[in-house]
Amino acid sequence: MAGRLILSIDGMGGDNAPRIVIEGIDIQARRRGNVHYLVHGDPARLQPLLDAHPHAKAVCEIRAAESVIGMDAKPSQALRQGRGSSLWNAIQSVENKEAAAIVSAGSTGALMAISMFRLRTMEGVHRPALVARWPTQKGMAAVLDVGANVQADAEQLVEFAIMGEAFQRALTGKERPTVGLLNVGSEDQKGHEEIRAAAKLLREAGLDIAVHGFVEGDDIPKGTADVVVTDGFTGNIALKTAEGMARTIGGYVKDAMMDGVLAKIGALFAYGALARFKNKVNPGNSNGAMFLGLNGLVVKSHGSADGPSYAAALEVAALMANSHYQEEIARNLARFAAAERAMAAELAARDAS
């Protein structure tokens, strides 16, 4: 893959696929000329779209796939019946090392199930994690896990920290992103046992990570830490709550601006400013979540993405593929394994003496 980057695309996944897929590639092709796309899907639907989008056409190769996995397919169903679908084949292009990453706007459950099955977890990672990008007062944070696992023990939380830190560096270019553990207070004795154990491991395992310590829910939008680590249950609920708050508040602002003559005049003048703000705050608008910890890069676009936001997911894939993500996390995972061996040996020695 030296020189030209190749991305594998599930051309048929998404509420408005394949249209938004090709529109997204067309937008992205004008920004990054040096990326090539293997677009898996139905040639009869993809070819006319490419003919209408010359920038995309110049960088795409269609790979015929006979079926599509529905947006509401269950993971088990996708695994049993998904072979030959655009999603399955797109993942196989990564498995075969033809492409550096896969991007799909299809079913999250199907993407997770098939990519785990085909790509398998990286050595040293117990469970993959879904990471979301979350707009904060200071920029963009990475929050994980937001739903791949319903629980996580201390070791898994440390692995999430290692993966999230490298992800955040690849995406933002910040050399040493800070890592916080989501908790119900910032004092050492707060929270579940797993979280306190994870905090101790993070501090003592000799990882090359800037550890911030515990953060609370309101620290996420504040941007207190660049990476926020939690289990998939808590992370999913925090993320959905935030998305719901952003939508609800957006609605209130709109109502408030229509409430009375003065406000209506105000809204007339302030319309542009309010439209800008709406896109800025909702983590649901930052496209390009990733499924981290597999032997291959797996990017999830929103199912309801439009062309520009699909292009944002393609950019996430490109940034990750051009980064040293795999080496960085392999290094920290090795440090972590060594520290755990040392701690186990110490415990054994103490028990023996």
Added chain:
Amino acid sequence: MAGRLILSIDGMGGDNAPRIVIEGIDIQARRRGNVHYLVHGDPARLQPLLDAHPHAKAVCEIRAAESVIGMDAKPSQALRQGRGSSLWNAIQSVENKEAAAIVSAGSTGALMAISMFRLRTMEGVHRPALVARWPTQKGMAAVLDVGANVQADAEQLVEFAIMGEAFQRALTGKERPTVGLLNVGSEDQKGHEEIRAAAKLLREAGLDIAVHGFVEGDDIPKGTADVVVTDGFTGNIALKTAEGMARTIGGYVKDAMMDGVLAKIGALFAYGALARFKNKVNPGNSNGAMFLGLNGLVVKSHGSADGPSYAAALEVAALMANSHYQEEIARNLARFAAAERAMAAELAARDAS
């Protein structure tokens, strides 16, 4: 306590106590004339405030307390050294049945520790829960637990549902508030084992509760269910995340309105509408959380409350004291205990056959 309602007040707890306490009582006295207050604290500081607030003066009785528990006191410290403080004595007035409820704007940890120690948990309740009022698109929801316990098993979640449902009825007057369990999806097989078991118990235990089923994070601000049940870890993080989002978005709206000449003109006209919206959305602005499940009503005001919001916490205490909360939850707890006995007997019979 027939006829006149008596509330016990921690006169010294809170960032701006005792001033805001007396201001709050003064406001509330004009709305509810029939409530009497036992105000525990330093007479030298309370008396001049009462002299300046004649409505409050008419309904307050000062009870001298020799000390104050600091806002950052640890629960263990409060338990050891809190005897004789305004908070301790205020709780004792409830324990002695002199007052129907205690209201404090002091340290949450100290309030929880001392009220658990003095009032003890109600029969049939394993652990008390902290309930928050959360403004939604449809009104006001009750969310619990938001931080009294870091975890909760299925039985405890059912107890939270029973307590939260009666709380919500007392506060909103809605006859049959709906109860949702916070989860990462609405399908039956989603989430932790405890949550799935709690859902089954809620449906099958013959409780007099309108069960909605699972809700997700974004359902809280939407108002999908009137009562949202979760463990204290998840609830605390959802609540803090929502508060942080509301503050962050409030800041963005302000910035957006100052961004450019047109927006500034708009802001000039829309100022009132925007000020109204700000108070409407943040769950942190709904004063009067409660610590449910004790032999006595315990209301927690924000530490930073001002007079009007302290009055809102007093109103929560009055609504609860005038409700049939204790009888309602005792009835559902008895139903729950009976259902659990029946299920245990059924299991035993199955094992024996």
